Amino acid sequence: MLSSYAGAMDTQAMHIANGIVDGPVSAIFLIVAAVGLAFCVWRAKLDLDDRLAPMAGLVAAFIFAVQMLNFQVLPGVSGHLLGGTLAVMLVGPYVGALCVATVLIVQCLLFADGGLTALGLNITNMALIGAAVAYVLVAALLRVLPRNPAGLGATALIASVAGVVLASMGFVVEYALGGTTELSIGAIAATMAGVHTLIGIGEGLIAAVTVVTVARVRPDLVYALRHFRRPVLAKAVIA
């Protein structure tokens, strides 16, 4: 029996589609996503000022653009940036998560990319998990790695790999809870972790180049350099 499979040959479908995870679990994660984004809005207000607001719009637009650029990771397998780490480093965790969510909502509603029913799943994985993992790692790594472009780039790379792999594990959990086909969760987890490690490396290279470039041109526009390092303490140590 043939069952039609939507949007595979014209492979611009990049996020979880409808019907992969069942209705109840999709609904639960829609609530998770809504609560998470509400929390981000509340905290983002503290960060957003006249300087950060336009920068955040640019970061969202930039992530939309780069998400269109699928790169090959294996024969027959591609990947694209999710954007969590890039957003966290440039505009902070809360505004960053909102940037990624904005992109996902625009893609879902206007570009038919990522199922409408699956929107909560996609936001939970890519915006919330992606930004949370990046936040923890970026904040930690910037304190221990050297204060130079290499340290900044390495931070972007490592946080990207972890953020992308854990976002993909978010999907595995959702599928374990509400997958529409009986399959081995272990096998799915292994496949997802494997390909997303490679995708994470690609994402990490893009994020590293972007963040280091912005840091060269306008270091004051890099949130991570303003907030996750302690410049006063640093000066004290040097002096």
Place this chain on the structure above:
Amino acid sequence: MRKKAFLIAGLLVALLLAGVVSNFASGSPDGLDYAAREGCTFNADDEITGGACMAQREGEHQLGDSPLADYAIAGIDNEFLATGLSGVAGVLITFAIGGGLFWLLRRRDRASS
């Protein structure tokens, strides 16, 4: 570089990536799609012919008929043009919605009212 110049330069880079470079992106299924198809066999029209995989019960997108669906533009047959223009539209829309939203949310230290 002044901040306004930085924003304009950033936006131009995004427009170039979405409008032109996007046409050279890989057409292979992405990581999630690859995992979702694993275990099933497909015919030339990309319909599932057998096996068991996550994509088996995948449904159509509710908004699949929207004018920008699948990163194309309804009515434009030239793929290069359709992909590029949909990318440009997406960057501008995302910047307008995101930027507008963040501008409304921003902190106003010296409240005017």
